[in-house]
Amino acid sequence: MAKKTGTPTYEQLINATIKRLVLTITLTISLVILVMVGVQQTVSTMHESRDLMNSLHQANIKDVPSFIHWNNSTTRNTQQAAFIRVTTNKATITTTTKSKRTILTTPSSKAFFAKNQTKLVGPLVYVRGFGFFVTYSEKDGQNTYQLWVSLKRLISSFFLLIVLTVVLTLITLGFGTWWAHRLAARLSAPTIDLLHETKYTSNNPDADQPTLKIPASPREINDLGQAFNELLVAQNQRLQHERQFISDASHELRTPIAAIRGNLSLIRRRGDAHPEIIPESLNFIDEESLRMQHLIENLLHLSRADRAKLELTDQDLSFLLLQLGEHYQPSIDQPVKLAIDPDIHVPGNAEMLQQIVVALLDNAHKYSPHDQPITLSLTQTANSVRLAVADFGEGIPDDQKQAVFQRFYRVDQSRSQEIEGSGLGLAIVKQLVTLNQAQIEVTNNQPQGSIFTIIWSKPTKP
Template sequence: MKKVAQPPRSYADIIRRSFTSLLLTIGLIIVLTVSVTLTIDQLVRAQEQAARLSANLQVTQVSNFQDWLTVNRGSGLNSHNTFILIKNTNGSTTSLLPNGKNPTLAGSWQVPFTHLIYIKKMGLYFSETLTAGNKTYLLYIGMHVLLGNLHVLIAVLIIAIGLSLLIGLLFVRRLANRISQPTIELAHAAQQAAANPEVTQPKLPQPTEPVEINQLAKDFNQLLAAQNDRLRHERQFISDASHELRTPIATIRGNIKLIERHSAKHPEVIPESLGFIDQESLRMQHLIENLLHLSRADRATVDLQALDVATLAQGVVNHYQPLVSQPLTFDGPDHPAMALGDTDMLHQILTALLDNAHKYSPDDQGITVTVAQAENTVTLAVADHGRGISDADRQHIFERFYRVDASRSNQVEGSGLGLSIVAQLVQLNQGQIAVTANQPQGTVFTVTLQAAPQS
């Protein structure tokens, strides 16, 4: 048979059920404890009374009800709740009851491990066998007072527990509403935020207490802040990409229309227009390739290997020198500088940094590539003597499509994605990149990698 799933419970339901169970458990424990304590106390008293009666019986022989009353007074027993059976030497039994009746012990039930016996139609009794002289006395002390006290006690406790439960449930309901209110408000705010995922989300309410809800709201707000920042970057990226693609497309279409209108009468415009089309299409190609690099870098996973950064940097410098007019200088250690990284990605990082230094440096100013090794790190630095980067621009140069000195951005080739790709690749290699000023003029890009463990 398939088990029916229980519906989820609210704070109020959980607290109410737990409180009711706790109160009932405490009440049951109190009832049992008091009942057992009271019963033991009554049994001890009955045992003491039986001992006193046994001592009196050693002195006074009981043969009738009047003798029994005399002995009973000295023992402190209540004659109305107590009776005795005397077993005579001839085998007969004498019953000494206040009303003169003989008790019917048939069908009586002995409580295990105790002196308590339940006599049908008479009630619960404490039984004890006493021997005095040549007679055996069967003493039965009524537990009517004990039962009466237990009935009163249980009734009082039931009333007290009922009132406590009623008052407690009202208090629990108020407490549960008070506790759950911040959670409900937080859930409603989160639902509203989730209903408009494309809109920048406001901060969720952050109650001061309970502490757990306060921390949960704080974590949610941090998550929303990260989401808002990511959404802002995506919007800016789409806007910048659209803007960068719009310019070459407009140039290509303009030159095509120029050829269509004037090529018949002025054929000399054809080579010039084709040159512009080729230039702008190449610019679009580079832009799309860079976008693909960023997209792949966002999803890439890298298996870092130990490699010699000094050898890699020396090879890139030697290969790059014939392609640029600035003199390149390599400064590195004589021994291998082993770091954890990916060879292809580090090659791409260094090439992109050299491209950046080449574009923003005069032809007669050199570019220096430095590799240095510390105890736990290996650094790769590219320093130029170009125009430099202001402090305000340094905070944004790794953002996508950001161009330093926008008024002259058209004079320098590029899409503004090169340093964004570099930053992403450095992160994939579990490294860090920093940009500082190069004295007296210029910029230094420093990539810090983890040193490879020595075998």
């Protein structure tokens, strides 16, 4: 079997699915952590900034000494660098939280306030050379309080968290890929083993196929293997039946052909010297050719029955059997007794039903003494309809009752040449009975003989 390029294998599909799952879970968890930490840090920074602003507002700073007093006495919780400017009617004072001591109008604050500030969103501004800040401004009478809290530390922490998350994602993805490969290989191993078994089995489709070695787990693969084995058993049986059918058909056809060729050779060799043998040989050729014609017709009937699909309609089986019994009686010397209950209907095909009954009557006629009757009966019970053909012939041994429905099977091989027939009649009957959704069985008649019974089961009422 040629390997299809471009078609992913079962292992590759599992591997890709697991890798996508691991990557999705890792990215989702990382994104959630980033958002939660980012929000928490942002809220904390905002809260610290608001606390510092409220402290400024409550201090009621009016001049430099009061600003120095507030700056020395206030505990600043913010971990971010901040710039503070207080404007009163007397002075403008600035300081920064980056130093523990009081710095008024420091070089850094002068440089900071000298820069242009770009307002972004809400309280967020950008100061060139200093970065991003959150700014607050409040006015209380003659005083104006302004606060700029740097987000540099927050952004650095956030960036570090992103780097750690990316590294963790790559590590997890690498480990997940390795784990997915191992898991995919383990999960796909039973399927691959079953595939190899199937390929080995299908190397010679004309030979009997051995059953597959089925993995014990997983259950789905085990069930699939069981189904394959059941299919192989059915295929082997079909191959055996076909070989037997071809062998039997060849044997049955070989006999009349050999007889015809033998008589033709006899006519060529001795026809001129002994013309009296010509009519006898021609009669024999005619009989054998007729026998071969019947055999071929039966083979065609059997082939059609194997492939037939038909719709069943309601049939008045009682009326059909009465007609068949009356028309069949003049063609045989045995008396035909009819025991047919009236008004019995079954689903079926009228032509096939006639063929079934005639074949069973022919079989009873061939194997019954000329002075013994053949009984054709039809009865009905609450659960079934039973059509039976009974004779008083030699009967069928119990170990051969099922074999009589096989193709070319003859019960008494020593008498197979004495009693005309191809051995296909009952095989055709069984196939036609199956197509009419019925069953056929053979039992012993008393004191001797056989009874062939066709049974239609009635659906049980709920």
